[in-house]
Amino acid sequence: MIERADDRTPDSGHPVTEETSPLTARDAARLLGVNERTVRRAIARGELRATKHAGVFRIERHDLSRYRPRKEPVPHRPKGRRQQLRLLPTAPALAPFNVPEPRSSLIGREHETRSIRDMVLSAETPLVTLIGPGGVGKTRLALEIAGQARDAFIDGIWFVDLSPIRDPELVPGAIAGVLGIREAAGVPVTDRLRGYLERRRTLILLDNFEQVVSAGPDIATLLSFCPGLTMLVTSRVPLHLADEHRFPVPPLAVPDTTHVPSFAKVQLSAAVQLFCRKAHAVRPDFELTEANAQAVSEVCVRLDGLPLAIELAAARVNILAPEALLARLEHRLSILTGGSRDVPARLRSMRDAIGWSYDLLDETEQRLFRRLAVFAGGFTEEAASIVAGQERSGSMLDRLASLVEKGLFFTRDTPGDEPRFAMLETIREFGVEQLAGSKEAHDTRATHAAWCLDLALNASPYWFTSEQKRLSDQLEREHDNLRAAFEWLANADDRQAVVRLAGSIWPFWFVRCHWAEGTAWLQWALAWSDGDRTIERSNESACSAGRAACG
Ligand SMILES: Nc1ncnc2c1ncn2[C@@H]1O[C@H](COP(=O)(O)OP(=O)(O)OP(=O)(O)O)[C@@H](O)[C@H]1O
Ligand SMILES: [Mg+2]
Structure with missing residues (x-):
């Protein structure tokens, strides 16, 4: 019973590489x-x-893949008409579009949006990388461009979140998974992807590429075979590919505070606007006034115009007026900047801003925040209670809501399911560091892995029954957590647990066609269990069965 409902692989039944018609x-x-x-x-x-x-x-398609059109002069269209055009209903509205809806409207960025959109729409720049430090707004810009470019990509726009992926070899599989292209025995996933994308006009957003940069050549190869494909990548570092067009994302414009700026100028600054919007969300009576404009401007300047840092600071306006906030912030910045001159200024500002928000949490919240950083792909309230809910004070939902309000978590609505909570990558990294430096790291990771193992074991009796769809959907949502658990168990050399987890989860890999990834883990588990008397034979046999099915 292999699930193929949303499979977008061509229907021919042949490996897609066989399409050769001119x-x-x-x-x-x-x-x-x-x-x-x-x-x-x-x-x-x-x-x-x-x-x-x-x-x-x-x-011939190989001739087309070698050809790059010359830049044709773009016909001038009056601005008003352009905007009207975007509002007209068009057929591509039916094209696949899985890009998350931004949580709020974009502030500023007129110049950046125009430049990036022009690059993405030009056939001369099929690989565009948005580069900048964590929290500068790369993903937010990429989401905006995706929304604006819908009409141009008639075969769809896909968003692939790479933040939970650490192994560059898993990148093609992750892209294929999002596009609904299943693996097929004996056909490399890169060939399947190529076969699907070769004849299509598609935009793929690869978010958080920095941790898998060595997968860059795979991306370059895919682009060279797929003339209608454009990739928009967000990354903290360049990909160093020949055809890469880099766009360094600057911070938001801040007021010039070297002399007292006029109130009108302060109001125009994108950084100040972002601050005010967030402040208003946590304190509806907050207003930018002549009296607080200087302090708000200083806060934005001290935080280098970094949107994430500004959002975090503004989220505390419900307890600290801007002047008090500035004083507290300056205090922390001066303590921290002293010791770390080798860290680039913006990176330091960002870390300081997160550290500052963290310092303002009470001890219980700090503990909860760092424990929940173990979740790689978000979590439900129930999972949070199991993995990090050792505290007895207050309900977990209230505590999570409080961390959402403080800008450290956000919620993701999954239709028909209970809400999921997640952290932006920069914030999660900080949480992981805090956890690593605490005494709870080992226990929290072990509890997370045990929770993953329970998920797998609870699903075991129901594979290949009518419950299969529900279970595999659930495990798909937790796939990044399962990967994190595997990695941690492997690093901790907990062979029994790795073999147990692999032996119980393999039907998921099988029915969801994650065959390459499943086979890799199963082989590892089998190599480990070989000759190890502590491993239960039934788990080892389950791994063998899994390898036969997925391999
Ligand atoms: N121009 C903007 N208008 C409104 N909100 C913004 C803007 N730019 C960024 N933000 C908000 O700031 C936060 C950080 O932005 P974003 O997640 O895009 O950063 P990033 O550069 O992708 O970081 P990372 O490298 O950690 O992935 C988000 O909450 C985002 O919505
Ligand atoms: Mg991002």
């Missing part, structure tokens, strides 16, 4: 996102190889 000029134009005339002109100029049969151009 393209017409119109097909080629569609793939490249250019006018058909541009393609015909390129053929006439000898820039693109083509043959003609019965008056129709035939273009």
